[in-house]
Amino acid sequence: MIVLGRILAPFGVKGWVRIQPFGEDPQTCAVLPKWWLARTEKEPEDSWKAIAVRTCQVHGSSLIAQLEGIEDRSRAEELKGWLIGAPRSDLPATGENEYYWADLVGLQVENLAGEALGTVEGLLSTGAHDVLRVVDGESERLIPFVAAYAHEVDLAERRIRVDWQKDW
Numbered sequence: 001m002i003v004l005g006r007i008l009a010p011f012g013v014k015g016w017v018r019i020q021p022f023g024e025d026p027q028t029c030a031v032l033p034k035w036w037l038a039r040t041e042k043e044p045e046d047s048w049k050a051i052a053v054r055t056c057q058v059h060g061s062s063l064i065a066q067l068e069g070i071e072d073r074s075r076a077e078e079l080k081g082w083l084i085g086a087p088r089s090d091l092p093a094t095g096e097n098e099y100y101w102a103d104l105v106g107l108q109v110e111n112l113a114g115e116a117l118g119t120v121e122g123l124l125s126t127g128a129h130d131v132l133r134v135v136d137g138e139s140e141r142l143i144p145f146v147a148a149y150a151h152e153v154d155l156a157e158r159r160i161r162v163d164w165q166k167d168w
Helices: 072-077
Strands: 002-011 016-021 034-038 051-057 064-069 083-086 108-111 116-125 130-136 139-144 148-153 157-163
Touching: 002 064, 051 139, 116 139
Parallel strands: 108 157
Antiparallel strands: 002 016, 002 083, 016 064, 034 051, 034 083, 051 064, 108 116, 116 130, 130 139, 148 157
């Protein structure tokens, strides 16, 4: 499963939910006819629950959606914090220099001098841009995932090269 977002809270009283989309294009979530829901990313793929999307639209910096079978605010509140995902086969192909977050998690990060900085443990969306959360033992680095710092992503080699000093 590729995690596309998180249900933040109910929206209104008729069962709608507010969604925090992950990544740059919230429309990736909005165009899918169904989503898969799970409490955590670590759940096995067969335990994700499929749910039809009645309607989904951009609302400010988030999305709002009405899901099949969620008819009131109480039911919508039960979904708060759940993750939204989809099988990779249901998602559009990425363009050049575009990546799903799941493609980046687990990649080794090294700087331009070839020094290992750690492994991508996750990403954060700041609104302005995404940030790589790179962990190396006890240390953690937050590296903006923008062209000025992220120079090369090599999925085949499972490596990201960044313009970032080891002591930053």
